[in-house]
Amino acid sequence: MTTDQLPGSAQPGPGAAPGAGALFQLLRDGRARTRAELAQITSLARSTVATRVDALIRSGLVAPVGGAVSTGGRPSARFAINATSRVVLAVDVGASHVSLVVTDLSGLVLAEHAEALSVEAGPERVLAVVAERGTALVETAGHTTQDLAGVGIGLPGPVAHDTGRPADPPIMPGWHDHDVPATLARTFAAPVLVDNDVNLMALGEHRAHWSRVDHLLFVKVATGIGAGIIADHRLDRGAQGTAGDLGHVQVPGLDAEAPCRCGNTGCLEAVAAGPAVAARLREQGLDVDGSAGVVAAVQAGELLAVHAVRQAGRDLGAVLATCVSLLNPSVIVVGGELAEAGEHLLAGVREAVYQRSLPLATTNLRIVPSRTGAGAGALGAAAMVLDAVLAPAAVDAYLAERRSA
Amino acid sequence: MTTDQLPGSAQPGPGAAPGAGALFQLLRDGRARTRAELAQITSLARSTVATRVDALIRSGLVAPVGGAVSTGGRPSARFAINATSRVVLAVDVGASHVSLVVTDLSGLVLAEHAEALSVEAGPERVLAVVAERGTALVETAGHTTQDLAGVGIGLPGPVAHDTGRPADPPIMPGWHDHDVPATLARTFAAPVLVDNDVNLMALGEHRAHWSRVDHLLFVKVATGIGAGIIADHRLDRGAQGTAGDLGHVQVPGLDAEAPCRCGNTGCLEAVAAGPAVAARLREQGLDVDGSAGVVAAVQAGELLAVHAVRQAGRDLGAVLATCVSLLNPSVIVVGGELAEAGEHLLAGVREAVYQRSLPLATTNLRIVPSRTGAGAGALGAAAMVLDAVLAPAAVDAYLAERRSA
Numbered sequence: 001m002t003t004d005q006l007p008g009s010a011q012p013g014p015g016a017a018p019g020a021g022a023l024f025q026l027l028r029d030g031r032a033r034t035r036a037e038l039a040q041i042t043s044l045a046r047s048t049v050a051t052r053v054d055a056l057i058r059s060g061l062v063a064p065v066g067g068a069v070s071t072g073g074r075p076s077a078r079f080a081i082n083a084t085s086r087v088v089l090a091v092d093v094g095a096s097h098v099s100l101v102v103t104d105l106s107g108l109v110l111a112e113h114a115e116a117l118s119v120e121a122g123p124e125r126v127l128a129v130v131a132e133r134g135t136a137l138v139e140t141a142g143h144t145t146q147d148l149a150g151v152g153i154g155l156p157g158p159v160a161h162d163t164g165r166p167a168d169p170p171i172m173p174g175w176h177d178h179d180v181p182a183t184l185a186r187t188f189a190a191p192v193l194v195d196n197d198v199n200l201m202a203l204g205e206h207r208a209h210w211s212r213v214d215h216l217l218f219v220k221v222a223t224g225i226g227a228g229i230i231a232d233h234r235l236d237r238g239a240q241g242t243a244g245d246l247g248h249v250q251v252p253g254l255d256a257e258a259p260c261r262c263g264n265t266g267c268l269e270a271v272a273a274g275p276a277v278a279a280r281l282r283e284q285g286l287d288v289d290g291s292a293g294v295v296a297a298v299q300a301g302e303l304l305a306v307h308a309v310r311q312a313g314r315d316l317g318a319v320l321a322t323c324v325s326l327l328n329p330s331v332i333v334v335g336g337e338l339a340e341a342g343e344h345l346l347a348g349v350r351e352a353v354y355q356r357s358l359p360l361a362t363t364n365l366r367i368v369p370s371r372t373g374a375g376a377g378a379l380g381a382a383a384m385v386l387d388a389v390l391a392p393a394a395v396d397a398y399l400a401e402r403r404s405a
Numbered sequence: 406m407t408t409d410q411l412p413g414s415a416q417p418g419p420g421a422a423p424g425a426g427a428l429f430q431l432l433r434d435g436r437a438r439t440r441a442e443l444a445q446i447t448s449l450a451r452s453t454v455a456t457r458v459d460a461l462i463r464s465g466l467v468a469p470v471g472g473a474v475s476t477g478g479r480p481s482a483r484f485a486i487n488a489t490s491r492v493v494l495a496v497d498v499g500a501s502h503v504s505l506v507v508t509d510l511s512g513l514v515l516a517e518h519a520e521a522l523s524v525e526a527g528p529e530r531v532l533a534v535v536a537e538r539g540t541a542l543v544e545t546a547g548h549t550t551q552d553l554a555g556v557g558i559g560l561p562g563p564v565a566h567d568t569g570r571p572a573d574p575p576i577m578p579g580w581h582d583h584d585v586p587a588t589l590a591r592t593f594a595a596p597v598l599v600d601n602d603v604n605l606m607a608l609g610e611h612r613a614h615w616s617r618v619d620h621l622l623f624v625k626v627a628t629g630i631g632a633g634i635i636a637d638h639r640l641d642r643g644a645q646g647t648a649g650d651l652g653h654v655q656v657p658g659l660d661a662e663a664p665c666r667c668g669n670t671g672c673l674e675a676v677a678a679g680p681a682v683a684a685r686l687r688e689q690g691l692d693v694d695g696s697a698g699v700v701a702a703v704q705a706g707e708l709l710a711v712h713a714v715r716q717a718g719r720d721l722g723a724v725l726a727t728c729v730s731l732l733n734p735s736v737i738v739v740g741g742e743l744a745e746a747g748e749h750l751l752a753g754v755r756e757a758v759y760q761r762s763l764p765l766a767t768t769n770l771r772i773v774p775s776r777t778g779a780g781a782g783a784l785g786a787a788a789m790v791l792d793a794v795l796a797p798a799a800v801d802a803y804l805a806e807r808r809s810a
Contacts, residue, residue, distance in 0.1 A: 158765060167765055215644040227731070231643075236636045238733025239620040242766045249727045250657035250761055252671065257658075264761065266657065322654045322727050326632070328643025356655055356669065360563060360572055361647045 019044075020052040020399055021392030024061060024081070028390060030106060032065045032080035053079055055399050060085040061105075081105060086149040087141060088385045089134045089188070092197060092377030093126060093155050095119055095171055095223065099374070100133055102141040103382045105149065105390065107207070110141035112378075119156060122174040123183065131187035148190040150389045152381030153180065154200040161241045164194035171223070193384055195237075197377050198244060202228025203235050204380030205333050205372045215329040218370075219246070220336035221316065221345070222291050225273050229327065235384075247273070251315050252322070268319050272312040274338045280308055291337035298341040309341045313348020320349060321356035328361050335370030342369070424449075425457040425804055426797030429466060429486070433795060435511060437470045437485035458484055460804050465490040466510075486510060491554040492546060493790045494539045494593070497602060497782030498531060498560050500524055500576055500628065504779070505538055507546040508787040510554065510795065512612070515546035517783075524561060527579035528588065536592035553595040555794045557786030558585065559605040566646045569599035576628070598789055600642075602782050603649060607633025608640050609785030610738050610777045620734040623775070624651070625741035626721065626750070627696050630678050634732065640789075652678070656720050657727070673724050677717040679743045686713055696742035703746040714746045718753020725754060726761035733766050740775030747774070 026041060027033070033041075039049045056062035056079075063082035083106040092099040099114040113133055119126060130153065138145055157169025164181040166172060181192035202218035210216050216230040227244035229236040237243050247269040248262050257266030258276070270276055274291025281288050281297065284304050288297050297305035320332060332353075339345055350367050357365075372379060388394060431446060432438065438446075444454045461467035461484075468487035488511040497504040504519040518538055524531060535558065543550055562574025569586040571577060586597035607623035615621055621635040632649035634641040642648050652674040653667050662671030663681070675681055679696025686693050686702065689709050693702050702710035725737060737754075744750055755772050762770075777784060793799060 213644075229731070231636055231641045232639065234637065236641070236732070238636075238766075239618075239735035240733055240765055240769065242763070243731065243733040245730050245733070245763060245766065248761075248763055249730045250723065252655035252657035252659075253662075254657075262763075318655065319727065322724065323731055325650050325654045326634070326648065326728055326731060327641070328645055328648040328650070330644035356653075358647070358650060358653055358667075360645055361643075361650065364645065 019048070019392075019396070020055045021395030023049070023052045024056055024390070024395045025392055027056075027062060027079070027081045028106075030081060030083075032078040034076040034078050036076060038079075055403075059399050059402055061395070061398075083108065084110075086147050087138060087143045088149055088382050088389075089138060089151045090378045090381035090385065091130050091134065091151070091153040092200070092381060093117075093119055093130070093153065094197065094377075095156050098126065098129060098133070099378050100130070100137050101375075101378045101382060102137050102143070103386075105386065107379070107382055107386060109379075111137050113137050113140075119172050119175070123178040123180065127180065127183045131184060135187065145188055145190075148188055150191045150193065150385035151184055151188050152193050152195075152200075152385040153184070154195055154197040154377045154381050155180075156197050158242050158245070159194050159196050161193075161195050161237055164192060167241070191385075191389060193381075193388055195235075195381070195384060196226070196228075196241065196244075198226040199228040199235055199237060200378075200380030200384060201335060201370075201372075201376040202230055202244075202333075202380065203383050204376035204378070205335070205370055206230045206233075207383045208372050208376070208379055210331055210333075213331050215327065216331045216333065217320075217323060217327060217329045218333045218335060218376075219316070219320065221273065221312075221334065221338040222336035223274055225269050225316070225336075227323070230329075231327065246319060246323075249319050252318050254315070268316065272315045277308050277312050277338070281305055284308075291340075294338060295340045298344060305341075306344050309338070309344045310348040312338070313345040313350075314352045315348075316345075317349040317352025318356065321353045324353055324357045324361050324365065330364050330366065332365070332367045333370050334367065335373070335376065339369055424453070424797075424801070425460045426800030428454070428457045429461055429795065429800045430797055432461075432467060432484065432486045433511075435486060435488075437483040439481040439483050441481060443484075460808075464804050464807055466800065466803075488513065489515075491552050492543060492548045493554055493787050493794075494543060494556045495783045495786035495790065496535050496539065496556070496558040497605070497786060498522075498524055498535070498558065499602065499782075500561050503531065503534060503538070504783050505535070505542050506780075506783045506787060507542050507548070508791075510791065512784070512787055512791060514784075514787075516542050517780075518542050518545075524577050524580070528583040528585065532585065532588045536589060540592065550593055550595075553593055555596045555598065555790035556589055556593050557598050557600075557605075557790040558589070559600055559602040559782045559786050560585070561602050563645075563647050563650070564599050564601050566598075566600050566604075566642055569597060572646070596790075596794060598786075598793055600640075600786070600789060601631070601633075601646065601649075603631040604633040604640055604642060605783075605785030605789060606740060606775075606777075606781040607635055607649075607738075607785065608788050609781035609783070610740070610775055611635045611638075612788045613777050613781070613784055615736055615738075618736050620732065621736045621738065622725075622728060622732060622734045623738045623740060623781075624721070624725065626678065626717075626739065626743040627741035628679055630674050630721070630741075632728070635734075636732065651724060651728075654724050657723050659720070673721065677720045682713050682717050682743070686710055689713075696745075699743060700745045703749060710746075711749050714743070714749045715753040717743070718750040718755075719757045720753075721750075722754040722757025723761065726758045729758055729762045729766050729770065735769050735771065737770070737772045738775050739772065740778070740781065744774055 039046045065080045083104040098117045101112045102110045158167045166175040180194045184192045198220045218228040225247045248267040250266045258270040260267035260270035278288045444451045470485045488509040503522045506517040507515045562577045563572045571580040585599045589597045603625045623633040630652045653672040655671045663675040665672035665675035683693045
């Protein structure tokens with residue numbers, strides 16, 4: 001479901017204080033302001049500001065705050081976003097887990113829950129768990145599902161963001177083309193937005209730690225390899241929502257091109273993903289399995305594993321060097337389970353990127369580990385929902401709906 | 406110079422009909438509308454619309470048009486953008502030419518001029534020619550430089566778009582860090598915006614032929630190789646303005662990696678740019694020079710040249726396959742002098758891209774030749790200026806300035 005399709009996004013009627021949504025944007029920074037300050041910032045007439053502030057207060061989205069400012073005469077009332085008036089349920093569905101958080105309108109986490117759950121259980125079973133645990137978590141946070149401004153959910157595969165339907169996801173049997181928003185609409189009377197997990201990790205990491213950076217690339221290295229692109233502060237999903245799908249990109253400069261399960265040779269996943277590194281180590285006599293096994297071997301100081309992870313970093317870096325030339329990001333964040341191997345992976349990435357990229361593109365480039373870790377996906381899902389439901393047009397429509405209800 | 410820094414982009418004063426800029430955006434589609442229609446579309450009060458329309462009419466940006474609509478009673482006046490009230494000078498500086506166009510506010514070309522000029526003549530000489538020919542061309546279009554809404558200029562090298570200064574441009578001796586806007590400000594009392602030529606070719610091609618496409622990649626293949634990225638309808642310049650700098654990306658799958666003038670091996674320019682293809686043909690005994698020589702040999706039906714161009718297409722396609730996975734565009738436009746070799750280059754590109762990209766990313770992908778040709782850069786420069794100077798805040802500021810003048 002796109003922002004354009006959010007319920008009630010039609011033009012608000014004349015009684016809905018049009019422009020209140022734009023005023024609300026100003027208040028999203030959390031600062032309290034007087035009507036006079038708002039009139040000065042927006043160049044709007046005091047009477048117009050008063051009407052819009054009144055509409056926002058009636059909706060509960062904005063509230064008067066204490067500490068009125070005295071300017072010599074009568075103290076002026078100050079207003080701020082009422083962040084706990086509504087809440088967001090944000091969900092990260094992984095290959096073998098589901099994490100849920102409830103946040104307020106400022107993105108602050110009010111409650112969280114995680115449990116093991118295989119995505120292979122299929123959409124009906126997984127989404128039933130999301131509905132049940134989500135409802136309970138909203139209550140834990142002191143709210144009811146009536147207070148939900150929206151629900152955001154990240155899935156471990158390609159998703160058509162416009163429709164919320166997975167598109168041929170390789171590790172999600174039974175999910176292809178499933179109408180995720182419709183299934184969750186049985187439980188939640190709020191907009192449901194769906195995206196690929198790596199896109200949401202990029203969004204979560206950007207909002208939590210790099211919000212002043214314009215251009216960021218988030219790379220997840222685990223069972224698969226994928227990237228999320230932040231360009232000019234916005235998530236770039238591409239035409240069909242597959243942007244960042246780096247797993248089967250051909251790695252330049254390989255000595256021998258390993259065959260990949262996709263049928264091609266020399267794919268990035270076939271040399272640098274967790275299972276590929278583990279397989280190489282098993283050939284060398286080390287008994288490890290998957291990303292977790294590789295990370296454990298590295299943490300145990302196993303030199304073969306350290307070398308293999310560093311080489312995986314170089315192969316990943318050879319592809320990221322092309323991404324740097326194409327996108328010119330100022331930050332590359334490396335996350336995902338294999339990234340828990342730490343500096344060894346990053347050192348390989350840096351070695352290859354700095355060798356192959358032009359100086360102008362790397363002078364101000366930082367290559368860093370994920371700081372948000374496992375929580376990035378759910379935080380990103382919350383940010384996606386807040387951006388959509390608190391956009392000026394969506395707020396105007398919400399006010400119009402409440403007025404006509 | 407960014408939009409934020411355009412002269413007069415401060416908050417307009419209360420007398421400047423704030424919001425007139427937003428109203429003007431609606432009229433940029435060229436349709437004439439009554440005050441009542443504008444009030445309905447914007448949900449604004451009739452009186453507010455009337456004030457804003459009056460301010461726009463006084464500025465000359467909007468004018469009443471004939472053919473008033475009768476709704477039974479008194480016919481209602483209709484208003485439309487007055488596209489010829491101001492003009493834009495757009496300039497494409499190439500390695501060995503300069504092209505200038507003057508457009509109206511709708512982007513329509515009113516006059517054009519091109520002449521041979523080496524960019525190696527340096528910024529003072531080249532910009533003096535731009536100033537002199539530009540002034541004359543504005544007069545040819547029936548205007549004076551007082552009518553200029555802005556000047557846009559594309560340069561054949563990396564440019565820091567924020568400041569308008571070239572950044573270590575390899576083929577532009579003497580231009581590094583030159584303050585292009587300041588030099589042109591001696592002649593033109595209007596904002597001067599500068600960008601890389603390939604970015605502007607992407608913008609020009611997108612506006613002229615693909616304006617309904619969200620995600621487009623424009624690739625220029627000539628003496629160098631570069632790309633311009635349109636993502637969500639906007640030009641993505643990257644953090645330092647070097648996005649799309651594909652010339653020295655490592656080509657995957659090469660049999661032997663050719664040394665490149667940059668010091669690395671296996672760079673895209675070292676195998677697929679015009680000079681590299683010409684050099685390969687000379688090794689095979691064919692006497693050709695540069696992109697033009699290769700194109701002439703292909704057009705003469707020389708089989709060696711046809712094969713060499715197709716192989717250049719495959720090598721370019723091997724890199725573009727990675728770009729497709731990363732960006733998921735729906736259109737790739739191939740332009741630049743070597744693209745004049747026609748279908749042979751495109752066939753090689755398509756072969757490599759479709760072989761290496763995932764089906765989901767290529768199902769709706771079109772790979773097409775440039776239709777705008779040599780004019781794309783200047784058209785893109787005009788579009789860049791119009792987007793900046795006709796943005797709501799810029800129009801509001803312009804109205805405020807005129808009012809206070």
